[in-house]
Amino acid sequence: MISRVKYLTIILLAVQVMSIPYLWSLGTTDAISQGEFAIFLAINLLSFSMVAYIYRKEETGEVIGRGWILAGLIMLLTLIYSSIMLFLI
Amino acid sequence: MEWFNSRLGLSYRFLRPAPLYALNPFYWLGALAVVAFVIQGVTGMIMMLYYVPSPSDAYKSTLYIINEVPYGRFLETVHLYTAYAMIMLAFMHMMRGYFVSVHKRPREIMWLIGMLMGFVTLGFGFTGYLLPWTVVSKSATDVGIGMLAALPQPLSSVLIFLVSGAGGDATQLLRFYDLHVVVLPAVLLVLLTVKMYLLEVHGISDPATGIKEEKRKVVPIFPNVTIYLAQIASIFGAGMLLISAVFPLQLPPEFSPQLAANTVAQPDWYFLWIYQILKFSVFEGPGLPVALSAVTTIFILFFILPFIDKGEERNPARRPRFITLGCIFIAELLALTYWGYISPGQVIPAEQALLVLGSIALVITVLSFLIYTGISKHGTSITGYPKIGARAGHIFVLLTIVGSLGIGGTIDSIAKIAFYSPIEGVEALPFFLGALTLSVILTIRIMSKHKIKGGLKNDK
Numbered sequence: 315m316i317s318r319v320k321y322l323t324i325i326l327l328a329v330q331v332m333s334i335p336y337l338w339s340l341g342t343t344d345a346i347s348q349g350e351f352a353i354f355l356a357i358n359l360l361s362f363s364m365v366a367y368i369y370r371k372e373e374t375g376e377v378i379g380r381g382w383i384l385a386g387l388i389m390l391l392t393l394i395y396s397s398i399m400l401f402l403i
Numbered sequence: 404m405e406w407f408n409s410r411l412g413l414s415y416r417f418l419r420p421a422p423l424y425a426l427n428p429f430y431w432l433g434a435l436a437v438v439a440f441v442i443q444g445v446t447g448m449i450m451m452l453y454y455v456p457s458p459s460d461a462y463k464s465t466l467y468i469i470n471e472v473p474y475g476r477f478l479e480t481v482h483l484y485t486a487y488a489m490i491m492l493a494f495m496h497m498m499r500g501y502f503v504s505v506h507k508r509p510r511e512i513m514w515l516i517g518m519l520m521g522f523v524t525l526g527f528g529f530t531g532y533l534l535p536w537t538v539v540s541k542s543a544t545d546v547g548i549g550m551l552a553a554l555p556q557p558l559s560s561v562l563i564f565l566v567s568g569a570g571g572d573a574t575q576l577l578r579f580y581d582l583h584v585v586v587l588p589a590v591l592l593v594l595l596t597v598k599m600y601l602l603e604v605h606g607i608s609d610p611a612t613g614i615k616e617e618k619r620k621v622v623p624i625f626p627n628v629t630i631y632l633a634q635i636a637s638i639f640g641a642g643m644l645l646i647s648a649v650f651p652l653q654l655p656p657e658f659s660p661q662l663a664a665n666t667v668a669q670p671d672w673y674f675l676w677i678y679q680i681l682k683f684s685v686f687e688g689p690g691l692p693v694a695l696s697a698v699t700t701i702f703i704l705f706f707i708l709p710f711i712d713k714g715e716e717r718n719p720a721r722r723p724r725f726i727t728l729g730c731i732f733i734a735e736l737l738a739l740t741y742w743g744y745i746s747p748g749q750v751i752p753a754e755q756a757l758l759v760l761g762s763i764a765l766v767i768t769v770l771s772f773l774i775y776t777g778i779s780k781h782g783t784s785i786t787g788y789p790k791i792g793a794r795a796g797h798i799f800v801l802l803t804i805v806g807s808l809g810i811g812g813t814i815d816s817i818a819k820i821a822f823y824s825p826i827e828g829v830e831a832l833p834f835f836l837g838a839l840t841l842s843v844i845l846t847i848r849i850m851s852k853h854k855i856k857g858g859l860k861n862d863k
Contacts, residue, residue, distance in 0.1 A: 342473035345651055352477055352648035356641040363637035370630045374622070393645075 322383070323368055326361040329390070333358055346400060353397045360390055404626050418603065420621040421628045424614060425607045428635055432496040433517070436524070437595065438636045439489035442643070443527075446482040447584065450475075454534070456580035458572040461536035462657040469654060480647040486531060488643060490673045493524045501708070501729050503611040504717035510608065511709035513601045516594055518706045523591045525673065530583040532671050533576065541658035542668035544579075550681070553691040611717040667748035676736050679743035685753040720775075727771040734763050738814050762817050766810065770843060777847035798849065802842045809839030 333354050341347035364386045371378045428435075453472055455464040468475040497517065500506060506514035533544040551562045566582070568574030622628060656662060670678050677698050680686065686694035704711070712725055719726050738759060742751075812835030820832070 343471065343475070345476060348474055348477040349648040349651065351474065352481075352644040356644035356648070359637040359641040359644065363634045363641070366630050366634040366637065370627065370634065373630075374627065 323365050326365050329361050329394075330358045346403065350397055350400050353393055353400070357390055357393050357397070360386060360393070364390075408625065418624040419606055420623045421607060422609075422618065423620045423622055424610060424618040426622070426628070426631050429499055430607060431632065431635055432492050432499060434632060435636065435639050436489050436492040436496060438639060439485040439492060439643075440591065442485045442640070443482055443489065444588065446478045446485070449478055450482065451584060456534070456576050458536060458576055458658075461534060461576060462654075465535040465654060469652065476651055477647065480650075480652040481643060483652055484643050484646050484650075486528060487672075488639075490524055490528055493521050497521055497705070498729065498733065501705075502719055502726065503608070504712070504722070505608045506709040506712065507715070507717060508709075508713075510601075510605055513598060513605065514709050515706065516598045516601065520591060520594045520598065522702075523587055523594065526587050527583065527591075528671060528673055530579045530587065533579045534583065535654060536576065536658050537655040538658045538662045538666050539655045539669065542663050542666050543670045544575075546668045547670065547674075548575075550691070550695060553695055555692075611719060613718075669743075669747045672740060672744070675743035676739035679739040679746075679751070682743070682746075682749065683751050683753055683756045685756075687750060723771065723775045727768060730771060731764050731767045734767050734810070734814075735760055738763055738818075742818065759814075759818060763814060766813060766839075770839075773843055773847065777850050798845075802846050802849070805838050806842035806846065809835050809837075809842055811835075813839060 337351060337354055340351055364383065367382065367386075368378060370376075450468055453464055453468050453475075455461060465479070469479055470476075472478070500514065500517070529544070529547065532540045534540075548563060548567050551566070552559055554562065566575075566578055568578050669675075680698060681691065681694050683694070714722075716722055742759070812831060816832035816835055
């Protein structure tokens, strides 16, 4: 379980790191780019909150709620998909 | 973590550890309001670099921020929605405190400080609304300032001078700007410091419905509570960003006296309930001071609540009067806000006001009576809750949703009967009343079946 948690944490951190050059490439004044910027910042914050959740539960030896993790991942994927669609528009 | 801890001494016990039960979002509504305040501080300071507080340039500079400044629209939008969130969170924090009696001994002063912080938060909203100098914001602010004239002298003159000055629009905008960016943040920070000190002194208030022994375990502020706060603050921030992405700010037209003459002044949503009360026909003209006194009385009653509700009892299941009054207050507030939103500028006949407000109070009182009667028949302790099966829990949630829709629909139908098409309202009313009644009956049935007494200890 621990190794899976670590993998998940690495994936979430990777999402955050990868988004930096992407955000850098966006336009800064048009409304769609700013919307996309907001969505990607939200993705980063959600990733961070999931990492924080996993870390906290690991530290205190509590059970990590699989439902929460699943919901968070679905939310992240939905947001990434929305952002890509917005980019293609 | 250890790296930060060893350099910054974060685990040094200068802060009281928090009980495990407090790692729950309901205990951190105030903290989230502070997070919203910090976000507003950061976005506001960046906007200050471009904003010009003069009637001729305020709107132009706001448009410049939105259209020309990198990420300007994003900043404006986030600033706006976090302001809304801060007001909403402060209100939820207050009402949660009311229902679980955090205002009782020894936390009376904390309550007073919290109320003052709430007033300052509303002040932020009032002063910030004017700054873009749109026709909507300027007209509504003028109405607000006009109301001050109805207050008794010399209070009226002093307040008008303080917020508006005697130099016309330029002075008014400058005063509002100063209040918004200097005076109110400074006052809020002082109050926040005092409240944090008092929180250290008294600690987090125990749950009003009792507590399991294992939940009494405490965890240190660093890293446990800090990480938990970071986690919920991130989720809150993500929510704000998503709302900002989906509903970007659209600026109304610039203020001009000609345009204002054709615009119905309407305040922002958090003042709509006051606006609606002031539109009741009975409060028109000479009745205005009475309406203002009534609104002021509501604020004063909340402020001095610790000195009114002085009993030792904190359990909501044993405080039917205050719980019912609190529910009526929230329902009336929501109804007045929605009503104010759909009827801008309309004067409301007194009998209609009485019908709507009276019906809501009646429905809540009857519901409250039924629920408290159900509660008192079958008592159990709070520890009885986990015994409810998962299916019963889901049905309970579903019934709560149906009940909420029933309350909303009933209010809506009554409003339609009163103001619009009676036929449409009459058709919908039995449906919603049916849903409401069914949900109440089934809720009481589930509570009876599982011997839930809303937290009361079963002595049998």
